[in-house]
Amino acid sequence: MTGSFEEIIARDQRIEPRDEMPDGYRATMIRQISQHAHSEIIGMQPEGTWITRAPSLRRKAILLAKVQDEAGHGLYLYSAAETLGVDREDLTERLISGKQKYSSIFNYPALTFADVGVIGWLVDGAAICNQVPLCRSSYGPYARAMIRICKEESFHQRQGYELLMTMMRGTDGQRRMVRDATDRWWWPSLMMFGPPDAESPNTAQSLAWRVKRHTNDELRQRFVDLAVPQAEALGVTLPDPVLRWNEERGRYDFGEVDWTEFKQVIAGNGPCNAQRIAQRRAAHEDGAWVREAAEAYAAKEAVA
Ligand SMILES: [Fe+2]
Ligand SMILES: [Fe+2]
Numbered sequence: 295m296t297g298s299f300e301e302i303i304a305r306d307q308r309i310e311p312r313d314e315m316p317d318g319y320r321a322t323m324i325r326q327i328s329q330h331a332h333s334e335i336i337g338m339q340p341e342g343t344w345i346t347r348a349p350s351l352r353r354k355a356i357l358l359a360k361v362q363d364e365a366g367h368g369l370y371l372y373s374a375a376e377t378l379g380v381d382r383e384d385l386t387e388r389l390i391s392g393k394q395k396y397s398s399i400f401n402y403p404a405l406t407f408a409d410v411g412v413i414g415w416l417v418d419g420a421a422i423c424n425q426v427p428l429c430r431s432s433y434g435p436y437a438r439a440m441i442r443i444c445k446e447e448s449f450h451q452r453q454g455y456e457l458l459m460t461m462m463r464g465t466d467g468q469r470r471m472v473r474d475a476t477d478r479w480w481w482p483s484l485m486m487f488g489p490p491d492a493e494s495p496n497t498a499q500s501l502a503w504r505v506k507r508h509t510n511d512e513l514r515q516r517f518v519d520l521a522v523p524q525a526e527a528l529g530v531t532l533p534d535p536v537l538r539w540n541e542e543r544g545r546y547d548f549g550e551v552d553w554t555e556f557k558q559v560i561a562g563n564g565p566c567n568a569q570r571i572a573q574r575r576a577a578h579e580d581g582a583w584v585r586e587a588a589e590a591y592a593a594k595e596a597v598a
Contacts, residue, residue, distance in 0.1 A: 303504055308434035311377040319503055322496075323433050324378050325394075326505060331371035332389045332396035336570050338364045340404040341413055349407060356453050357410060363446045370443065374435040390575040398556060399482050401564030408461060408471035409479070414454015416476075416483040416521065422447045423517045424487065427507035436505075455524065462529050469529075476525070477533045484548075485556045487514040518546050 299315050302308070309315055338361050345361065348354035372382045388394040399417055404410065425444050431437040461468040488494060488510040500506035508516075518537075525532050536549035558564065 303432055303502075306432075306504065308437060309432050310434045318499075319505075320378055322500065322503070322505060323436065324375055324380050327371055327375040327378070327433075327436050328380070328385045328388070329395055329397075331368045331375060331385065332394060333400065334364050334368035334371060335389075336396045336400045336574060337417075338368075339570055339573060340400060340402065340566075341410050343404060344407055344410050347407070348410075353407075353410075353457070356457075360414070360450050360453060363450065367443045367446070370439040371436075374433075374439045377435045386578060390571060390578060392562065392571060395560065397486060398559040398564065399486050401559050401566045401570060402478070402482050403566055405478070406471045406475060408458070408468070408475040411454045411457035411461060411472065412475040412479045414450050414452075415458055415524070416454075416479050417486070418447050418450035418454060419521065419524075420483045420486040420517050422451060423513050423520070427513075430504070430507060432504035455528070458528055458530075472528070473530050476530045480533050481551060481555075482559075484514055484517070484551050485559075487511070487517065489553065489556070515545055518548050522546050 297305070299309065299313065299319070302313065309319075341357060342361050345354060345357055348357050372385060375385060376382060385394070389396065399420075404413065422444060425440055425447065428440045429437055429444060431440065458472050461472050491497060491509045491511045494510055497506065497509055501509070522532065522537065534549045536547060538547055540547045559567070562568075
């Protein structure tokens with residue numbers, strides 16, 4: 295009664311796990327959702343290193359809650375991917391063997407506590423720009439997971455910005471830390487939207503399937519337009535000499551991302567790629583006994 299795949303897409307309704315779907319659509323969704331899940335899980339690492347070194351109990355509690363949210367996002371998304379017939383164990387294997395990618399942004403280090411603020415402001419901010427349209431993804435379980443995730447991401451963005459505001463009202467040293475972290479994270483944040491439209495061959499198909507709602511360049515522009523006034527309110531200068539308001543377009547013009555760096559990081563040669571995967575692999579191995587215990591318990595329950 296819901297109609298064929300094409301009819302559901304044309305009516306802008308959701309595809310559900312039991313609906314028929316083209317193999318290409320299924321494969322695209324598995325790739326998109328699992329890479330997103332991996333990004334949430336790996337994304338816990340840069341900031342996670344600051345939990346034990348947070349400057350106050352309040353900051354520690356906020357950061358702990360934030361990093362824990364990211365774990366939750368990863369778990370929702372692995373569950374959404376599993377509705378397409380893949381297994382989480384298998385997806386984890388693809389991540390730690392390097393067969394599947396995660397967002398390039400998490401291969402940069404968080405060097406000072408100001409990075410926690412800048413990651414919230416820019417990285418979670420860029421994630422929100424990317425993810426709000428995904429609440430209308432044509433794949434139902436993904437779209438529904440994104441609604442909850444986006445609510446939590448906006449808390450992440452605000453806690454980051456509030457931390458930076460506090461630091462900017464502090465000492466000269468704190469202001470320097472904020473400016474330095476902004477300089478380091480600005481360009482990698484713009485890379486989060488992916489390659490330029492001209493080099494994004496899958497965009498047209500993804501738009502037609504409504505698993506993507508805007509092109510990479512559109513979303514990048516939207517993010518820049520939001521971030522510039524926020525930087526001004528904060529009192530930091532974004533590290534782009536070309537950045538300026540374009541009266542005619544009613545948008546900001548901005549410089550070209552260093553795509554060579556982007557490709558290098560994607561290819562595994564970013565500052566922290568090896569460390570991130572090694573840490574994830576170690577955590578997975580350390581957790582083996584928990585999985586075994588859970589399986590033994592489930593088997594016992596099934597017998598009872
Ligand atoms: Fe997240
Ligand atoms: Fe987040």
